[in-house]
Amino acid sequence: MIRKLWFKIQLYRREIFLGLFLIPALIPMVVFQLYPALKAVWFSMTNIAIMGPHAVDWSFIGLKNFGYLPRDPYFPHSAKLTGYYCAASLVLRFILGFIAALFVTSSRSKWRIGLTLLFLIPYIIPGSIKPVLYLSLMDVHSGLYNRVLRALHLPPQSWTYERLTESLISLNVWAGYAFAMIILISALLSIPKEYYEIADIYGASRWTKFFRITLPLIKFPIILCLIMIFKEDIDDFTYAYVLGGGGGGDQPINFKTDILAVYAYYKAFQYGELGIGCAIGLIVGIIVFILTLAQLRMGGV
Amino acid sequence: MLKKIGEPSFKFIKYITLLWFIIYIISPLPWLFTNAFAVRGASYVKIPEEITLDNFYRIFRAMSPRSEVGLMHGERVHKWIMNSLILALVAMGVVLLLGSPAGYALSRLRFRGKDLLMTAILLIGFMPMTAKMLPLYKICLDMGIVNNLVGTGIVIGSGALPFQIWLLKAFFDYIPDELEEQAELFGCNRLETLFRVVLPSSGVGLMASAFLTFLSGWGNFTTSLILLRSERVYTLPLGIVSVATEIYGGGESSINIDLAYLSALGIVFIIPPLLVYLLFRRALIGIKLGRIAMRY
Numbered sequence: 001m002i003r004k005l006w007f008k009i010q011l012y013r014r015e016i017f018l019g020l021f022l023i024p025a026l027i028p029m030v031v032f033q034l035y036p037a038l039k040a041v042w043f044s045m046t047n048i049a050i051m052g053p054h055a056v057d058w059s060f061i062g063l064k065n066f067g068y069l070p071r072d073p074y075f076p077h078s079a080k081l082t083g084y085y086c087a088a089s090l091v092l093r094f095i096l097g098f099i100a101a102l103f104v105t106s107s108r109s110k111w112r113i114g115l116t117l118l119f120l121i122p123y124i125i126p127g128s129i130k131p132v133l134y135l136s137l138m139d140v141h142s143g144l145y146n147r148v149l150r151a152l153h154l155p156p157q158s159w160t161y162e163r164l165t166e167s168l169i170s171l172n173v174w175a176g177y178a179f180a181m182i183i184l185i186s187a188l189l190s191i192p193k194e195y196y197e198i199a200d201i202y203g204a205s206r207w208t209k210f211f212r213i214t215l216p217l218i219k220f221p222i223i224l225c226l227i228m229i230f231k232e233d234i235d236d237f238t239y240a241y242v243l244g245g246g247g248g249g250d251q252p253i254n255f256k257t258d259i260l261a262v263y264a265y266y267k268a269f270q271y272g273e274l275g276i277g278c279a280i281g282l283i284v285g286i287i288v289f290i291l292t293l294a295q296l297r298m299g300g301v
Numbered sequence: 302m303l304k305k306i307g308e309p310s311f312k313f314i315k316y317i318t319l320l321w322f323i324i325y326i327i328s329p330l331p332w333l334f335t336n337a338f339a340v341r342g343a344s345y346v347k348i349p350e351e352i353t354l355d356n357f358y359r360i361f362r363a364m365s366p367r368s369e370v371g372l373m374h375g376e377r378v379h380k381w382i383m384n385s386l387i388l389a390l391v392a393m394g395v396v397l398l399l400g401s402p403a404g405y406a407l408s409r410l411r412f413r414g415k416d417l418l419m420t421a422i423l424l425i426g427f428m429p430m431t432a433k434m435l436p437l438y439k440i441c442l443d444m445g446i447v448n449n450l451v452g453t454g455i456v457i458g459s460g461a462l463p464f465q466i467w468l469l470k471a472f473f474d475y476i477p478d479e480l481e482e483q484a485e486l487f488g489c490n491r492l493e494t495l496f497r498v499v500l501p502s503s504g505v506g507l508m509a510s511a512f513l514t515f516l517s518g519w520g521n522f523t524t525s526l527i528l529l530r531s532e533r534v535y536t537l538p539l540g541i542v543s544v545a546t547e548i549y550g551g552g553e554s555s556i557n558i559d560l561a562y563l564s565a566l567g568i569v570f571i572i573p574p575l576l577v578y579l580l581f582r583r584a585l586i587g588i589k590l591g592r593i594a595m596r597y
């Protein structure tokens with residue numbers, strides 16, 4: 001028996017040795033990525049807190065956290081805000097990304113790499129500096145937005161206060177349209193040129209080619225792209241957190257940028273209610289998880 | 302190409318739209334540069350009358366911003382840059398040391414359920430940040446790695462691992478098996494084959510993976526915010542945000558913050574990503590497209 005096992009080990013020595021290579025990488029991934037996500041499910045059913053008596057002495061309370069959320073003073077507002085933010089960002093990011101992708105793919109190859117580089121700049125800059133950059137556009141007196149509005153004879157808006165949500169959306173669109181562009185470029189480049197040549201022979205117009213050839217052929221990348229943009233937006237944190245004022249201890253929360261991720265953070269770190277924060281996070285997490293499964297399913301991985 | 306009569310010329314409209322698009326993309330950027338070289342910052346684009354490197358000088362001599370509010374970050378700015386570097390290097394080390402053997406194993410092994418394992422790794426990479434960030438804090442608090450730069454670097458590295466493993470696997474797939482068979486003929490054992498034959502010959506892939514991870518550590522905000530709670534261990538993103546949020550949080554008090562200094566700090570912050578991007582543009586665009594293609 002043992003001899004047989006030993007023989008087997010000798011036979012598969014290479015495979016076993018290579019398999020051992022996998023384990024060191026799997027350990028941190030499981031401990032720091034998978035385990036916290038599973039722990040969120042457990043925490044969301046407890047009254048655990050970050051400070052106070054419940055920090056050490058917490059107990060299982062079932063689904064009470066989820067029952068509490070609709071009665072929470074700001075959760076419904078936050079959920080609505082997230083819906084608005086995600087819907088507006090989804091549409092604008094996709095449209096701008098599509099336009100950019102069409103520009104890149106239709107330009108001559110000499111220009112193509114330069115144009116891609118330029119269009120990718122907002123995507124390359126680290127996230128936490130972007131809200132600072134947007135300060136110059138949002139300035140009430142001489143920011144670019146209000147200058148444009150004045151030039152068009154429209155009333156200037158208070159972008160840093162009244163219209164902060166819209167500022168947040170415009171920041172997110174500027175920062176994230178390149179993501180849609182990347183996906184759509186690779187989709188557009190994968191369409192065989194011959195289709196357009198044949199369409200030209202039959203004298204098809206620009207619009208016919210676009211609606212009858214381009215769109216149907218990249219239907220699946222478009223759906224995939226929409227799913228991924230939505231996932232990224234609903235899971236977004238940095239821009240809303242920074243624009244909302246960062247919440248350094250004594251600062252009031254600006255409810256104009258409190259999308260769910262930020263609200264969950266404040267629930268945990270400002271009110272100390274880690275359990276409720278985890279419940280909010282879990283709601284977002286489940287939405288993202290379902291979309292991820294749909295995405296993997298579509299991708300056929 | 303046939304041109305139909307009556308079809309309008311799109312050339313003109315196309316270039317006008319393109320021009321608008323380019324203006325839209327670069328519109329937030331000039332402010333950073335006009336401010337960083339100005340004596341006094343402004344919250345809008347203003348061409349400075351006098352160009353000065355004073356702001357950078359102040360950053361690297363660890364002097365505080367010219368601020369009238371009680372903002373004395375000066376002596377810590379040095380540390381922010383160092384902390385960011387440590388964080389990014391640790392994350393890079395984690396991916397190179399743990400990720401490359403894993404990618405190699407996944408590229409060479411054939412076993413049932415391999416696709417399942419790959420999908421599971423990808424799924425771990427797609428774990429939503431919102432759901433995992435709060436328990437992550439609690440877990441790290443219990444493990445004692447809150448306010449620990451190396452620990453945070455490992456966490457960030459573990460977040461980058463799934464995609465980097467996929468990326469590295471794709472690179473190792475390009476290296477022919479014959480190379481390793483040759484190495485074994487010359488008497489290398491498995492580890493020697495990996496570290497002396499396979500890894501050197503996949504240099505481009507490793508370098509790309511290393512730089513991408515370095516950048517994800519350098520620019521990381523959310524994980525650092527959760528795990529680095531004390532100002533002593535702030536990284537550059539956290540530091541910049543802690544200066545900047547006093548602008549937003551304070552409403553109209555933005556006149557009091559030294560925006561010139563903040564912009565100079567911002568330039569120091571975005572230089573490494575832009576540099577890496579410009580140096581490796583072709584490879585990175587390819588990878589970015591490839592990475593997305595792999596996710597299909």
